[in-house]
Amino acid sequence: MSTVTIPKPQKPWKATPRQRIETGSILLISVLLAVLLVAVSPLKGKLGYVGAFVVIYLIIDYVVVRLNHGKSAGVDAFFRGLVTMAIGVAVLPIISILVSVVVRGYKGLHLSLFTTDMQNAAFTDENLAAGGLKHAIIGSILIVATALVISLPIGILTAIYMTEIRGKFARPIKFLVQSMSGVPSIVAGLFILAAIVYPLTKFYSSFEGSLALAILMIPTIARTAEEVLLLIPQDLRESGVALGGTQWRTVQQIVLPAARSGLVTALILGVARVAGETAPVVLLTGGGDGTQWNIFKGPMGTLPTYIWKAFGSGTEASIARAWTGILVLLVIVLFLFGLARFLGGRKVK
């Protein structure tokens, strides 16, 4: 019997030390050349450094790889560099946004932010501890919750129609829901003005804002819910019907419970979609400064209108307040986003 030699597993796609040194030295040389170029040429500033580095790196990388491995490998290396740079360009604004919101917003953070409103305080007050966000947070919660009560049933019914009934309108409705998700938020606000405020109520209330937000929420909820319902195995529906259940019973007792966490995700994504929506609430709610619990009566402040008014006041103190408002809003949106991710992730397993 001959001994069987087990070959050592090889990973030919992994970079060898020599290749690593090569890549590293190309990077290093590009950085050095970029610094040199900025020093001798009229280029200047961060943009000068980055631009010079990008161009020099791409050229050197292309030339080196081309000399070693031929033309098509050179082109490949060039585009690999370009594509990697693109991700940097795409991520840069996100980091800049997050950093600037935290840096500019944290100054205005204080505990009374959540216990006082702007009734007896001015946006332009130099003392950032005066006044708070209580009215805005309460208003945002009420307005979004009302919008949710309106849009959740409609959104889920739409999704059920597309996945369970699959009637002859299923395709057109899918198309319409897609189109609806592109309706500009200001148009939703104008529509409520045209259809409800001018002919009927003649005054502003947060309920009208909720109606406009519901229009923006329905497509988000319907599309997410549809995706979730499509993931429910067909076997479950068939077994429900085989046990003698009507379609209503099957959907109510089998399909919907199975999709529960996904539907919660749809709900959260809908809330996150409209929580920061500014244009329609500015048009419709009046944006009050006092705490207001009645959704049918009078102006109600929300986080977006608070930020909007603070930004509009234009002084240093009011703009600091706007950034603080943005920080609170962003934390809420991030929390909702994370929650949706968490629930959505669990659903897949």
Add this chain to the structure above:
Amino acid sequence: MSSSQVTERPALPAKRQLTTKPRFSDKVFRTVVTSGGLSSLIILGMIFIFLLYQGFSILQSQGFHFISTSDWNAVVDDNNVPVPSQSHFGIAAMLIGTLVCSTIAVSIAVPISVFTALFLTFYAPSSIKKIMVTLVDLMAAFPSILYGLWGFFVLMPSAVYWAKLLHKFFGWIPFFNMQAPVFDRSPFVAGVVLSIMIIPIVTSISREIFGQTPLDRIQAAYALGSTRWGMIRAVAFPYARSGIVGGAMLGLGRAMGETVAVYTVLNIVYQINWHVLLGAGGNVASMILMKFGEATPLEIKALMAAGLILFLVTLIVNSIADVIVAKSGKSGR
């Protein structure tokens, strides 16, 4: 043996009627769900009808001039009552401004988004991919007022610097020319902010389409000795081309309807301006928001008409985009 008696068999119960007719509860269920499902049609229809109803008198009195001229004059008499016959409303400058801003946005965002999608689909190791996908999705969840504030305070100083560079080195291109050195709040700045806002949606659609590239074609390309870029050029791009076009149009639709972010970074002027670096532009959605506060009843009717035009334009752009995206993936060999 013959004594066994044939006993009467008990009568069979009446045969159960087999039918495909839905039961009562199902009829109710189907009616409710269908009416819920049709709500999107009803809402879209109502938006059209009510905006048309409110803006009809303006569209009738101004006619085609409403979209071909740029005057915005609400004439009032001594008692502050609007005089419709002397008032002129035209949104040509706003429409062209919207188009200019969103075109700038799309032309900046599409290359970045497509390359990002390529990186995420074909280059990134799975750990980096996960983080990046989350970050890009997160970007889509940022409220537009955040982009507005960030654009105004953080991005604008840099963008103005870029605009000055463009003017200095590419001033001979008519678009980048300008009479007065006013770089603040220009269509260029608004376009840059919008491009950042639409990067997530264009990226996620491109990524989805690239992800659907048939594996056998990818492997066939590699087996023929293709490099990664060669594979992308020969297989992924032809497959995903129409999907990318659709994604870009979807981004265009989003950019056209954006209100608050543009309002903060764009100086709105009632004059058609093709010089994208000059601090004067137009935007239908922002104009509505700006004018609305102090508008007379007649002006509000005109704003409704402007809203109707915006609604129709975005609806058409989005519908075309949806059709293209839905059809993509079937194309390309």
